[in-house]
Amino acid sequence: MIVLAIDTAGTGCFAAVYDSGDDRVLASAGADIGRGHAEQLMAFIDQALAGSGRMLADIDRIAVTIGPGSFTGIRVGVAAARGFALALGVPAVGVSVLAALAASARQVHPAQAVLAAMDAKRDELYCQVFEADGTPRTEARIVELSDAPSLLTGFDGIICGSATHHLTSEPVPGVSQADACDIAVIARLGAMADPALGKPSPLYLRGPDVKSQAGFAVARA
Structure with missing residues (x-):
């Protein structure tokens, strides 16, 4: 199975093409960009596909991080994954950070x-x-x-x-104390996920920081 993995849940924006048969990332692309996931994600996906020697038509599944994390980043990734899945006629699955x-x-x-x-x-x-x-x-x-x-x-x-x-004051040596995910791990979990669980949906756990100011809305004429 060839999996296109997408991670936009944090400050990083990453994409990878993964072959589950060989348990190997064929190619990956991305960077810790902070913001601007919507503007850069497609370019990283193109780079990962080019590096892997695969085309979108070769993709069998889309895997995407669903959070918790950045509200905007999660929305961008989930929307992209669901859009690719619909266009390609393949399953999309969510992977929790x-x-x-x-x-x-x-x-x-x-x-x-x-x-x-x-x-x-x-x-x-x-x-x-x-x-x-x-x-x-x-x-x-x-x-x-x-x-x-x-x-x-x-x-x-x-x-x-x-x-x-x-x-704890005694973290285990070698275990990450950061929230950046390994795109290879995301791809592997995506390959093992059950598509029958449904389309990926954001895992926010907390409401948005920005709320609409309904009381200040200007009435339409």
Whole structure:
């Protein structure tokens, strides 16, 4: 299976073409751009396709990060994935950033449960616990920093992600304390995902920072 993987959930904008049969990324492209995902994503996809020697017609599945992360970036990636899937007549699947972080941690320390924890700012964390085989033990949720210690009750495993320092003073060596996902891991999880679960949808966990000012709307004539 040839998978086109897309990651726009954070400050990075990445695309990769992955062959699940060989478990190999054929080519990837992207950069940590901060903003401007909508303007640059298609160019990165073109670069990844060119580098892989494949065309859009060769793609069997689209995989995209669905969050948590940047509201705008997630919308851009999910919209692109669903558009490509519709045009090509192939499935599109969503990959949680928390699941991707946990999968990367398990590559370093296999056969251990993982608590993926991202700094959501405003004294809050995005978090989810995964079993050693990658199965979710809990739902993805947002937790206040003051309640963070409760996440460790009964937990015997490793912690990864940018909120690691809020949960332990002794991070596990080699395990990432950042929220940047490995595009190869995203592609691999996308290849294993079940398309029957439906089209990818954003995993926000929190409402948008910008709200419409309905009380200040100007009435139409």
